[in-house]
Amino acid sequence: MQKPPITKSEPDETGHWSQFGGRYVPETLVAPLDELTNEFLRAREDPNFWGELNQLLRDYCGRPTPLFHARRLTADAGGAQIHLKREDLLHTGAHKINNAVGQALLARRMGKRRVIAETGAGQHGVATATVCALFGLRCIIYMGAEDVRRQALNVFRMRLLGAEVITVNSGTRILKDAINEALRDWVTNVYDTYYLLGSALGPHPYPLMVREFQSVIGREAREEILSATGKLPRALIACVGGGSNAIGLFHPFIADEGVRLIGVEAAGRGDSLGQHAARFHTETGSGGGQVGVLQGTMSYVLQDANGQIATSHSISAGLDYSAVGPEHAFLHDSERAEYARASDAEALEGFQLCAKLEGIIPALETSHAILPAIRVARELSQHDSIIVNLSGRGDKDVQLIADLQSK
Ligand SMILES: Cc1ncc(COP(=O)(O)O)c(C=O)c1O
Numbered sequence: 001m002q003k004p005p006i007t008k009s010e011p012d013e014t015g016h017w018s019q020f021g022g023r024y025v026p027e028t029l030v031a032p033l034d035e036l037t038n039e040f041l042r043a044r045e046d047p048n049f050w051g052e053l054n055q056l057l058r059d060y061c062g063r064p065t066p067l068f069h070a071r072r073l074t075a076d077a078g079g080a081q082i083h084l085k086r087e088d089l090l091h092t093g094a095h096k097i098n099n100a101v102g103q104a105l106l107a108r109r110m111g112k113r114r115v116i117a118e119t120g121a122g123q124h125g126v127a128t129a130t131v132c133a134l135f136g137l138r139c140i141i142y143m144g145a146e147d148v149r150r151q152a153l154n155v156f157r158m159r160l161l162g163a164e165v166i167t168v169n170s171g172t173r174i175l176k177d178a179i180n181e182a183l184r185d186w187v188t189n190v191y192d193t194y195y196l197l198g199s200a201l202g203p204h205p206y207p208l209m210v211r212e213f214q215s216v217i218g219r220e221a222r223e224e225i226l227s228a229t230g231k232l233p234r235a236l237i238a239c240v241g242g243g244s245n246a247i248g249l250f251h252p253f254i255a256d257e258g259v260r261l262i263g264v265e266a267a268g269r270g271d272s273l274g275q276h277a278a279r280f281h282t283e284t285g286s287g288g289g290q291v292g293v294l295q296g297t298m299s300y301v302l303q304d305a306n307g308q309i310a311t312s313h314s315i316s317a318g319l320d321y322s323a324v325g326p327e328h329a330f331l332h333d334s335e336r337a338e339y340a341r342a343s344d345a346e347a348l349e350g351f352q353l354c355a356k357l358e359g360i361i362p363a364l365e366t367s368h369a370i371l372p373a374i375r376v377a378r379e380l381s382q383h384d385s386i387i388v389n390l391s392g393r394g395d396k397d398v399q400l401i402a403d404l405q406s407k
Contacts, residue, residue, distance in 0.1 A: 006336040007255045009327060015204020017330035023203040024293045029183075032190045037205040039110050044212065049105065056101050057216065060134070061091045063098075065217075067224035067387070072357040073374070080234060080380035082373060084360070084390040085221045085249065092127050094363065094392030095217060095245045096198055100127035102213035104135050107194035114138045114189065117196045118182040120147050120175035120241065121318035121365060122154025123392055124198030129163035137194075139163040142181040145173040147317040153396050172311045175241075175321045179295050199242025200325035203296030207326050214248025221387055222252050229385050235260040235376050238389035239368040240339065241277075241318045243325035245391040250337060260338065262376065263328060264369045266314030267341035273304060277312035279324045280332055280339040294323040300332070315344035316364035316397075342368040351394065351401070363392035364400070 015021045015037075023033060043049040057063040065086045074082045087095040107115055115137045119125030125141040132139035141158055145167050148155050158165050171177035179202070186195045200210040218236075225233050236253060238246035240263035250261045268276035279289035279300040292301040294309060302310040302322040314320040331337035342350065350370025355361045362370070366389070373388045380386070394401075 005257050006334045009254050020329040021326035025203050025296045028187050040209050061097050064220045070358050077374040077377040079377040080384040080386045083387045088390050088393035094123040096124040096127040099210050099213040100131045103196045104131035112194035114193045116140045116185050118142045118178035122151035126157050128196050129158040129161035133161050141165045142178040144168045144177045199244040200247050201242040210244050211247045214244050215251045217248040218252035233387045234384045235386040237262045237369050237373040239264045239365050243328045249389045263339045264372050266319035267343040268313040273310045275313050277314045278341045297326050299323050299326045299329040318365040340372045346371045361394040363394045364397045366391045
């Protein structure tokens with residue numbers, strides 16, 4: 001039987017989208033998460049909060065970002081007109097700053113002077129260090145040792161901005177392990193510390209709150225495409241790590257049935273568990289992405305056949321995570337959104353194409369969305385349009401690509 005179309009995607013008051021989301025945390029975090037939820041809900045209704053946020057987004061971050069008609073990529077694909085939502089042009093180089101500014105304002109409202117955050121690709125760490133400098137807050141960033149190695153430039157930037165970067169050597173030394181350490185810090189220092197989480201994941205209210213701060217992407221994109229073409233796009237395409245840039249673009253289009261929402265996960269270097277970060281793709285027998293709990297939220301999580309959390313792999317640190325934000329799990333199961341995959345090699349190809357055809361060097365995370373977008377464009381007519389979220393710029397990845405090319 002066909003599922004009825006989804007016209008909205010809102011969690012209930014416990015932060016659940018159907019079975020997904022919620023709050024699976026130690027007792028000590030329940031009161032601080034309640035306090036955060038209440039403050040966020042109050043701020044959401046406060047025109048002064050939005051006034052200050054919007055002013056900072058405009059004058060400090062550089063919003064609105066343009067929607068760029070990528071004519072040479074379009075010609076290369078042969079099909080729908082490809083438009084790029086230029087989040088790479090924002091201050092600090094990625095969409096992460098939208099959420100960091102919003103949450104820093106909340107931290108200030110709550111009187112917290114110490115801010116902690118996790119980071120994978122380093123973009124969220126840089127964005128957090130930046131807003132902490134702006135507001136005069138102490139900043140501590142947790143980052144896995146493997147990510148410290150592959151995103152060295154961003155580590156240097158965070159330190160220049162006055163943040164303390166703590167290298168995490170536990171587990172597989174990537175994003176998941178950095179979140180574990182940040183949660184540990186929060187449990188210990190909850191009274192004076194604000195945890196500024198960087199993606200649409202974690203316990204309620206983070207998935208909702210991060211989505212609200214990132215939805216500015218979709219609201220702008222909607223207006224921009226309507227003013228450029230007079231009609232809605234046929235598809236939106238965005239890479240999905242935890243899922244914040246994708247949900248930010250998708251959310252204002254949820255009720256527009258004719259607009260396909262396509263998230264792209266990292267297919268890494270192979271189908272077997274441990275070689276990818278494709279949470280919505282289950283391998284028979286050997287485990288894969290299944291419903292479970294990781295870091296405070298219920299969603300699709302990479303697990304082995306015994307239900308143990310499995311490791312992930314992606315060439316891009318920002319997509320290298322074993323779980324996905326709960327709203328994506330809901331959109332997946334309700335069939336409102338689709339989730340494609342792009343391998344490390346395809347991401348590198350997308351990176352080259354975007355650089356050579358459009359003169360835009362995208363982040364490796366973002367690069368995952370390019371080839372799937374070309375495939376979608378090819379299925380459509382030249383009178384149609386699609387939007388790709390260009391979530392960030394690739395300066396941070398240039399050294400890694402140079403090293404790969406010299407091998
Ligand atoms: C440029 C860029 N795009 C995408 C991502 C993935 O995160 P999310 O899925 O939350 O947008 C990251 C994460 O660091 C990033 O730096």
